[in-house]
Amino acid sequence: MRISVISGSPKGEKSVTLQYVRFLEEAFLDHTFSVVHVGRDIRTIERQEEGWSGLLATVKECDGVLWATPVYVMLVPAQLKRFIELVGERNVTEAFFGKHAACLTTSIHFFDHTAHAYLHGVCDDLGMRYIGFCSAHMQDLENEAFQEQLIRFFSDFLEAIAERRPIQRVFPPLPAPSPPYAPKSPPAAVDTRGKRVVILHDAEPGSGQEAMVGGLAACYAGPVRVAHIRDAGMKGGCLGCCRCAFDNTCVYDDGFSAFWEEYIVPADILVMAGTVRDRFLSAAWKQFFDRSFFNGHVPAFKGKQVAYLVEGPLGHLPTLREVLSGLVMTEKANLAGIVTDEPGDPAGIDAALHALAERSVRLADREYIAPPTFPAVAGHKIFRDELWGGMRATFKADDRYYRQHGLYDFPTRNYLERISTRATSLMMCIPAVRREVVKNMPTYMIQPLQKAIESSRVLAERKTQR
Ligand SMILES: Cc1cc2nc3c(=O)[nH]c(=O)nc-3n(C[C@H](O)[C@H](O)[C@H](O)COP(=O)(O)O)c2cc1C
Numbered sequence: 001m002r003i004s005v006i007s008g009s010p011k012g013e014k015s016v017t018l019q020y021v022r023f024l025e026e027a028f029l030d031h032t033f034s035v036v037h038v039g040r041d042i043r044t045i046e047r048q049e050e051g052w053s054g055l056l057a058t059v060k061e062c063d064g065v066l067w068a069t070p071v072y073v074m075l076v077p078a079q080l081k082r083f084i085e086l087v088g089e090r091n092v093t094e095a096f097f098g099k100h101a102a103c104l105t106t107s108i109h110f111f112d113h114t115a116h117a118y119l120h121g122v123c124d125d126l127g128m129r130y131i132g133f134c135s136a137h138m139q140d141l142e143n144e145a146f147q148e149q150l151i152r153f154f155s156d157f158l159e160a161i162a163e164r165r166p167i168q169r170v171f172p173p174l175p176a177p178s179p180p181y182a183p184k185s186p187p188a189a190v191d192t193r194g195k196r197v198v199i200l201h202d203a204e205p206g207s208g209q210e211a212m213v214g215g216l217a218a219c220y221a222g223p224v225r226v227a228h229i230r231d232a233g234m235k236g237g238c239l240g241c242c243r244c245a246f247d248n249t250c251v252y253d254d255g256f257s258a259f260w261e262e263y264i265v266p267a268d269i270l271v272m273a274g275t276v277r278d279r280f281l282s283a284a285w286k287q288f289f290d291r292s293f294f295n296g297h298v299p300a301f302k303g304k305q306v307a308y309l310v311e312g313p314l315g316h317l318p319t320l321r322e323v324l325s326g327l328v329m330t331e332k333a334n335l336a337g338i339v340t341d342e343p344g345d346p347a348g349i350d351a352a353l354h355a356l357a358e359r360s361v362r363l364a365d366r367e368y369i370a371p372p373t374f375p376a377v378a379g380h381k382i383f384r385d386e387l388w389g390g391m392r393a394t395f396k397a398d399d400r401y402y403r404q405h406g407l408y409d410f411p412t413r414n415y416l417e418r419i420s421t422r423a424t425s426l427m428m429c430i431p432a433v434r435r436e437v438v439k440n441m442p443t444y445m446i447q448p449l450q451k452a453i454e455s456s457r458v459l460a461e462r463k464t465q466r
Helices: 016-027 038-047 049-061 078-089 112-125 144-163 208-219 256-264 283-295 318-330 346-365 374-389 396-404 415-427 431-439 441-465
Strands: 002-007 032-037 064-070 100-107 129-137 197-201 224-228 269-275 305-311 334-340
Touching (some): 002 038, 016 064, 032 038, 032 049, 038 049, 038 078, 208 346, 269 346, 305 318, 334 346
Parallel strands (some): 064 100, 100 129, 197 224, 269 305
8 A cells, every 4th residue: 555644744854753654664564655744845845846746646646645743732733734725725635535544643642632633624625534543642652552552543544545444524614705804883992901902913915804903903992013923024834843942942043032022922912813724724823823832831821811813714613713712721811702704794793803802901901811621721731740751851941930830730749638638538438437428428528618608708899999
């Protein structure tokens, strides 16, 4: 069988993910693997006809496509995202049509599922037969049990190709875009109360996104800084080199860090506007997110109100919504809202933009950050354990931040609780005590909360006096 491997890592041969492919090559000697380094070579692929046609020929001639990619900021690297855009823009989807596909990722399992869902949706759109994914932790290949699983995964992929296994589409096709939004009613201005509002966008002139950006900016009475992310002057996508790990300094010497300092850092209210391209925002936005990795695992949006303007069918893209809201929450910011042009009703969009402006200022004023849900709680534990478990040797900047902010908050550090848990556990060995606890479990569960309820009135009064 001829397998075309589309490698998404900018690191090319030095990619961690590619070592998993090399393992498969050695394990399946009867099959041929042709690796196309789209992550490493995206610039040449984009500019030179020769590289592009050679790549397409490899895909056309293969029996199955393996997307082998690292997870970068909850998705695939911007370079691979750009390649997927090119396939659509250059109308060459027929090279992929009908082929069986699978994906193999490496990561630390932080939002790997969104990267898989994205690739699955892309495969469905290309008319491919998506078999499934294998999600490896970046060090899993050292583990024999994992190696066996990887072989099983790949055997299933090969069998699916040999059997011409029928596969149902999972992600429905996206609807046709709504007509571009044009503001209808003049906005009523919202007092920004000294909050610094920044809107970043990648709008084309005359687009619905540009109209939404203008519409939202006009909703704020105070000054609003609006900038195109092109002005960050990024020379390229994140290289995955992790040189930033030591002191949060990127290896690139371009305008990105200065842009970050100028727009992101001072913003109290940060709005990011984008247009749906395939099943995510543009590769340019993805590059912006990837490049933000120079901050390591330090929450770069901490304390900000963050909002999005999305031109395109967001309601049909739960993965995009999950990534956008996940980004905010894991950065310890608050999602003030997302407005899309999807309803196609200009007056309704005007109203939503105005409501967003009002809410963002109100929440910024109250310094409200929504309590985290599963993605941020789980993300914290993953980063904490990964850093402590080894990454801190090189991710020095993260380590410093985690120490200074008490983020190495393992439950084992709470000695008082450990003693009391041990004591309770011993008491539970006494049948009479256990009977009593079992009988009154709900009472015991709410007992520690009573003190808070008793003090709530005082707290509310103190808040209104402020
Ligand atoms: C810019 C960047 C972003 C990353 N984002 C994520 C992420 O969102 N989730 C995750 O689990 N790992 C993330 N990682 C870790 C990589 O997925 C992991 O190191 C991977 O094995 C790298 O593979 P490669 O060498 O093939 O590029 C990120 C790494 C980089 C450099």
